[in-house]
Amino acid sequence: MKGQFPVDRFQNIRTPFYYYDMELLRATLDAIKAEMSKHDNFMMHYAVKANANQSVLRQIKRAGFGVDCVSGGEIEASLRAGFPGSKIVYAGVGKSDWEINLGLDNDIFCFNVESLPELEVINELAAAKGKVARVAFRLNPNVGAHTHANITTGLAENKFGIAMRDMETVIAEAAKLQNVRFVGLHFHIGSQILDMGDFQALCNRINELQDQLERHHISVEHINVGGGLGVDYQHPNRVPIPDFHAYFDTYARRLKLRPGQTLHFELGRAVVAQCGSLITRTLYIKEGATKKFCIVDAGFTDLIRPALYQAYHKIENITSQEPMEAYDVVGPICESTDVFGKQRDLNACHRGDLLAIRTAGAYGEIMASCYNCRPLPTAIISDDL
Numbered sequence: 608m609k610g611q612f613p614v615d616r617f618q619n620i621r622t623p624f625y626y627y628d629m630e631l632l633r634a635t636l637d638a639i640k641a642e643m644s645k646h647d648n649f650m651m652h653y654a655v656k657a658n659a660n661q662s663v664l665r666q667i668k669r670a671g672f673g674v675d676c677v678s679g680g681e682i683e684a685s686l687r688a689g690f691p692g693s694k695i696v697y698a699g700v701g702k703s704d705w706e707i708n709l710g711l712d713n714d715i716f717c718f719n720v721e722s723l724p725e726l727e728v729i730n731e732l733a734a735a736k737g738k739v740a741r742v743a744f745r746l747n748p749n750v751g752a753h754t755h756a757n758i759t760t761g762l763a764e765n766k767f768g769i770a771m772r773d774m775e776t777v778i779a780e781a782a783k784l785q786n787v788r789f790v791g792l793h794f795h796i797g798s799q800i801l802d803m804g805d806f807q808a809l810c811n812r813i814n815e816l817q818d819q820l821e822r823h824h825i826s827v828e829h830i831n832v833g834g835g836l837g838v839d840y841q842h843p844n845r846v847p848i849p850d851f852h853a854y855f856d857t858y859a860r861r862l863k864l865r866p867g868q869t870l871h872f873e874l875g876r877a878v879v880a881q882c883g884s885l886i887t888r889t890l891y892i893k894e895g896a897t898k899k900f901c902i903v904d905a906g907f908t909d910l911i912r913p914a915l916y917q918a919y920h921k922i923e924n925i926t927s928q929e930p931m932e933a934y935d936v937v938g939p940i941c942e943s944t945d946v947f948g949k950q951r952d953l954n955a956c957h958r959g960d961l962l963a964i965r966t967a968g969a970y971g972e973i974m975a976s977c978y979n980c981r982p983l984p985t986a987i988i989s990d991d992l
């Protein structure tokens with residue numbers, strides 16, 4: 608499958624860089640739209656934090672999706688890409704005043720509120736502008752996702768959301784305030800979830816909460832179940848598009864929506880992970896005492912997931928056809944965690960070879976840093992080559 612990379616075009620581009628396969632992104636968006644169109648009340652807000660590259664955002668906008676933002680900067684990036692305020696939802700445990708004001712000025716679709724003090728501040732800032740902010744409450748459903756501990760968010764011990772037992776109190780509080788209007792409930796249990804049982808557990812919990820609200824004659828316009836669908840990091844070639852049918856079907860079957868309710872999703876990783884690769888050049892092959900190191904010019908400043916979450920990314924030598932050899936693929940940064948993979952079988956590597964670190968479209972470029980005074984990686988869009 609080396610044919611998928613225009614290797615000749617890569618030769619004159621300074622490495623490391625992210626390469627986005629826009630054909631795959633479009634195919635992924637089409638697959639999502641095909642599944643969602645089976646349900647007339649489903650809506651998508653793409654989670655911008657996975658990847659805020661302007662070309663990627665513009666492609667997602669063309670699919671008709673809205674966006675889920677977690678900072679003022681993400682709201683600005685989304686506006687720049689052409690998303691109207693009416694298609695922006697804004698979540699996050701720590702919204703500062705300028706960020707809330709930015710949302711108010713752009714009449715965003717909804718603030719996903721994570722605490723009572725935050726609700727009061729939104730009400731105050733909205734009052735100062737003579738506006739009424741639409742708010743949803745993010746509830747912590749205490750549902751565990753079977754994923755890496757650092758990326759589960761829906762357990763009672765996590766910092767996210769409002770405890771379920773406070774649900775009715777905050778809704779009653781919102782009813783007393785003049786400049787906020789309660790419109791929805793929001794949930795998000797974690798990331799890289801491949802077991803549909805986790806989403807089923809969330810559905811069961813939401814059904815219980817809705818029954819409880821119904822007993823108190825409280826109605827909710829929309830339910831937002833967040834994102835979290837995982838991708839196949841082991842097999843990017845065999846499974847380039849996640850199983851969106853299983854995902855949406857789980858919600859369609861398990862979640863009991865009330866008449867007129869809409870169901871909102873906030874997928875991030877599943878939309879963009881597979882279309883991105885980090886392309887890096889081999890600098891040196893070093894023969895260690897017990898193994899060979901392939902030292903490349905990308906480091907964890909370019910892609911931090913392996914160092915941060917012990918994440919697996921498939922690595923391919925896209926310029927060599929020689930027999931396989933095992934390497935530890937490491938970057939140049941002065942930290943022992945700067946390792947992309949240990950004992951990986953690659954076509955024999957030589958100085959100058961290009962490696963593709965796959966499934967890097969989500970939480971890759973956007974998490975890059977300048978540690979060691981390194982420049983940020985650039986991005987190459989397949990449509991532009």
Ligand SMILES: *Cc1c(COP(=O)(O)O)cnc(C)c1O
Nearest residue numbers: 654795798834835873874875876
């Ligand atoms: C991160 C996040 C998402 C997206 O998560 P993915 O695992 O990338 O799908 C959606 N909603 C909220 C509130 C988030 O914080």
